[in-house]
Amino acid sequence: SQLAEENSWALSVHEGESVTVNCSYKTSITALQWYRQKSGKGPAQLILIRSNEREKRNGRLRATLDTSSQSSSLSITATRCEDTAVYFCATDGVGGSNYKLTFGKGTLLTVTP
Template structure:
């Protein structure tokens, strides 16, 4: 079963614009991670935010976490054509967790030059 649910499913923007993707989850977590996947490739880790953190930055990426609403958002600023990919959130549940991740269905981002 998939705990994370990304929104929107697909997003198309122009180069230079900002892209915001949202993730909602169901149970308590230790941390939430965001990954990127280029078409037909493996996933690349972008950022990890712990349950006691509210915001984290990495280059052009900004992630927020609201544990009261069980939601997170990923903001990519000044997008580039190379940002075109699918973006997944993944949660590591607290209760009964073996440290594995549960991924959402992803947001497919298209950045047009």
């Protein structure tokens, strides 16, 4: 079973609108990361938010973390066509390994002109 999971399989917005991708996870974490994967490329990290942080920003991106509900959100304001990608949340591994980052299933965001 997935340790982290985005709540929507696909989202579609028009350019300029705002959008939020949500993620839930099942275990205690040290940090949660958001990645974006464009077609034909590998995932690229957008934001890393640690368990003692509640919010992190990176330009038009804003990530929140709620450890009590084990959930996170990634908001994108003033979306652009180039924001079209699959968005993943990823959390620490558990069970003895320090070298495992587990990805959610991903949310496909499509931004149309």
